[in-house]
Amino acid sequence: MHLNIQQLIANGPVLVDGAWGTEFQKWGLAAGDCADAWNLERPERVEGVGRAYVEAGSRVILTNTFRANRVALAGYGLARDVAEINRAGVEISRRAAGDRAQVFGLIGPSGKLLLTKEVSEGELCDAFLEQARVLAVSGADALIVETMSDLAEARLAVAAARATGLPVVACMSFDSGRNKDRTMMGATPEQAARELTAAGADVVGANCGQGIEGYVGICRRMRAATNRPIWITPNAGLPEFEGGRAVYKTTAAEFAAAAPGLVTAGAAFVGGCCGTTPEFIRALARTLSESTGPNLACA
Amino acid sequence: MTVFDELQQAIINGQAALAKELTKKGLDSGKKPRDFFPNAIIPAMDEVGRRMRECEFFIPEVLIAARASRAATDLLRPLLVGDEAVQAAGVVVCGTVKGDLHDIGKNIVAMMLESAGFRIVDLGVDVAPEKIVQAVKDENANVVALSALLTTTMVNMKGSIEALKAAGLRDKVKILVGGAPVTDAWANSIGADGYGKDAPAAVELARRLAATA
Numbered sequence: 001m002h003l004n005i006q007q008l009i010a011n012g013p014v015l016v017d018g019a020w021g022t023e024f025q026k027w028g029l030a031a032g033d034c035a036d037a038w039n040l041e042r043p044e045r046v047e048g049v050g051r052a053y054v055e056a057g058s059r060v061i062l063t064n065t066f067r068a069n070r071v072a073l074a075g076y077g078l079a080r081d082v083a084e085i086n087r088a089g090v091e092i093s094r095r096a097a098g099d100r101a102q103v104f105g106l107i108g109p110s111g112k113l114l115l116t117k118e119v120s121e122g123e124l125c126d127a128f129l130e131q132a133r134v135l136a137v138s139g140a141d142a143l144i145v146e147t148m149s150d151l152a153e154a155r156l157a158v159a160a161a162r163a164t165g166l167p168v169v170a171c172m173s174f175d176s177g178r179n180k181d182r183t184m185m186g187a188t189p190e191q192a193a194r195e196l197t198a199a200g201a202d203v204v205g206a207n208c209g210q211g212i213e214g215y216v217g218i219c220r221r222m223r224a225a226t227n228r229p230i231w232i233t234p235n236a237g238l239p240e241f242e243g244g245r246a247v248y249k250t251t252a253a254e255f256a257a258a259a260p261g262l263v264t265a266g267a268a269f270v271g272g273c274c275g276t277t278p279e280f281i282r283a284l285a286r287t288l289s290e291s292t293g294p295n296l297a298c299a
Numbered sequence: 300m301t302v303f304d305e306l307q308q309a310i311i312n313g314q315a316a317l318a319k320e321l322t323k324k325g326l327d328s329g330k331k332p333r334d335f336f337p338n339a340i341i342p343a344m345d346e347v348g349r350r351m352r353e354c355e356f357f358i359p360e361v362l363i364a365a366r367a368s369r370a371a372t373d374l375l376r377p378l379l380v381g382d383e384a385v386q387a388a389g390v391v392v393c394g395t396v397k398g399d400l401h402d403i404g405k406n407i408v409a410m411m412l413e414s415a416g417f418r419i420v421d422l423g424v425d426v427a428p429e430k431i432v433q434a435v436k437d438e439n440a441n442v443v444a445l446s447a448l449l450t451t452t453m454v455n456m457k458g459s460i461e462a463l464k465a466a467g468l469r470d471k472v473k474i475l476v477g478g479a480p481v482t483d484a485w486a487n488s489i490g491a492d493g494y495g496k497d498a499p500a501a502v503e504l505a506r507r508l509a510a511t512a
Contacts, residue, residue: 032398032452075400075424113403115362116410178354186357239450241480246450 003102003141005167005202008059009229009268013288016060016104016233016271017053018280022248024049034076036068039088046089050096056278057285058271061101062144063089063135066108070127071119075111083134090138104144104169105135107157114152124153128160136164144169144231146207147273149184151195158199169231169269170201174218175209181218183209189218193225205231208273210238211250212258216265223266232267236275248275256283263288302328303338306371310343311350313363315370322371332378336416340368344414348499358407361498368414388415389509392434392472393444394422396459399452404478404498408444411498412505417442428455428462435468442509444501445491447478456481457489473508477501 008014021035027045029035038046046064053061067073068085078085086105093103107128112119132143143161145168148154154170161168172192176182181189189206196204204226206218212234219232237250255276262270270288272280300308302325309317325335347364350356356364391412395405402424413419420438422430431443443463447453456476463469476486477495486494492508495501 030398030451032400032449111401111403113358113362113406115359116406118406176354176357182354182357184357185359239480241450241482241485246480 002165003167005142005229008102013263013267014059014269015057015281015285015288016231016269017050017058017062018056018272018276018278019236019274020046020049020062020064021066022275023052023277034067034073034078036065036073036085036089037076037078037081039064039085039092040081043088043092047092047096050093052278053281054096054098054101056281058281059101060104060269060271061093061097062104062106063093063140065089065106065131065135066147067111069107069110069131071110071112071123072108082130086131086134087138090135090140094139102141103139104142105132105138105140105166107131107135107143107145107161108147109149109153114150121152121156124156125160128157129163132160132164136166140166142167142169142202144171145201146171146233147173149173149187151183151185151187151192154192154196155199158196158201162200167202168200169203169205170196170199171205171207171231171233172196173209174206174214180210180214181221189221190225193222193228197226197228201228203229203231203269205233205267205269207231207233208235211235212255212262216258216261219262219265219267229268230266231269232262233269233271233273235273236277236280239275250275252277252280252283255280256287259284259287302330303335306335306339307343307346310340310364310367310371311346313360313367315363315367318367319370319374322374326374326378332375335371335375340371341415344368344411344502348411348502352497352499361407362410365410365414369410372414388417388506389442390418390420390438390440391442391444391505392420392422392431392438392440393446394426394431395424395446395448395478396452396455397425397427398455399447399449400424401446401448401478404448405444405446408446408477408495408498408501411502412444415502415506417505417509426459428459431459432462432466432468435463435472436466441472442505443472443474444505445474445476447476447481450480453478453480453485456491460490473505473511475501475504475508
């Protein structure tokens with residue numbers, strides 16, 4: 001039986017996880033290194049991050065497979081390890097989730113532009129299909145396409161994810177334009193919501209790119225443009241740079257304080273992206289249970 | 300509208316086929332190949348840069364305009380003779396620094412620089428300092444443009460500048476840096492000549508620096 005998204009969100013907003021990559025950096029991952037390779041090299045560390053999110057209250061956790069498509073992994077010389085990295089990613093998140101959380105298999109962008117023909121539609125299709133299949137057969141409950149800037153690429157990834165028959169979440173990253181309400185490629189929240197819905201996504205939304213405040217308005221605009229549930233996972237603000245290191249300045253308390261605004265704006269799934277930690281998820285869990293009552297869907 | 304005005308509009312609108320046609324038309328009517336640059340191509344790309352800065356254009360519009368500009372310059376460059384051909388705006392060696400595989404920003408800057416009349420030597424991603432030194436020597440470059448997206452790889456910009464110093468080439472080139480984590484303060488602290496916060500800013504800076512290199 002496939003996961004039923006409507007059932008999952010029936011009792012109020014579902015708390016998802018926070019960042020994995022910025023957590024790995026605390027455990028010694030150098031920022032130039034491929035975090036996904038840790039599924040094979042340091043599985044205990046990856047599981048530790050997933051487990052910390054489940055313990056903090058996440059009812060959905062993702063897999064550590066953001067770059068685990070053939071095109072992106074090729075840059076690290078790891079294109080041959082697509083299957084192994086994705087399979088391990090699902091297994092690790094499954095162990096961390098136990099029976100307390102759902103595991104959503106993560107598909108991220110290729111890092112190449114279709115528009116300049118750095119990569120073809122066919123290549124992207126093949127790469128996303130390959131990754132989606134492995135995530136699905138390894139036991140993911142649903143798939144999530146996220147941090148996308150180009151709607152053309154996002155549509156290809158959603159189509160590939162849908163081919164598995166699993167529910168599909170699709171998120172774009174809004175980090176551009178005067179009001180930070182455009183993707184890098186210029187898509188608006190309305191365009192994203194409409195086109196991702198038309199592509200067949202079961203949940204649409206936004207992640208990364210900026211802090212939580214800006215996503216309240218984007219959430220409202222997406223909500224008005226689609227009948228699909230909305231997923232929002234912002235960063236812990238925009239990074240500031242101190243001595244060459246990225247520092248996210250938003251605190252867990254500040255982040256959580258803004259979360260009810262997201263729920264009011266229509267978010268059905270709430271969590272965090274870059275710079276957020278299990279502490280953020282604990283704070284979110286407290287705030288959301290105060291304002292809406294606990295979601296017992298997965299309890 | 301003159302043919303230069305029409306070509307300028309076609310480039311801004313990203314109409315590659317029309318840009319090519321207008322370039323031919325201009326050449327047929329006796330315009331000199333070199334006159335297309337200051338009168339149509341460069342002002343067009345300046346306007347594209349302005350619209351990008353004003354958030355009227357996003358990356359797709361910029362890339363399509365750059366493609367239209369290339370349709371014109373591909374016809375014109377073989378027709379430039381002698382000094383005209385050599386006297387491009389400058390020669391830029393560009394690349395994403397060692398350890399970093401992100402190239403979308405670098406590629407966009409390279410396309411914009413090319414449209415602005417620079418000759419581009421693109422070394423790709425994960426570029427070791429020695430490779431930059433070699434390219435500056437081989438290509439007789441006067442500008443080096445370094446890109447990094449990651450906070451931990453941006454330190455390798457400094458390594459590249461040190462390598463150019465050690466090779467005795469530092470005074471021969473102007474160095475500009477860019478990428479999401481890069482700031483003016485960072486550019487100063489590593490001894491770069493300037494920082495471009497976006498592609499149009501990088502082009503403006505490259506022009507200014509190349510004029511003094």
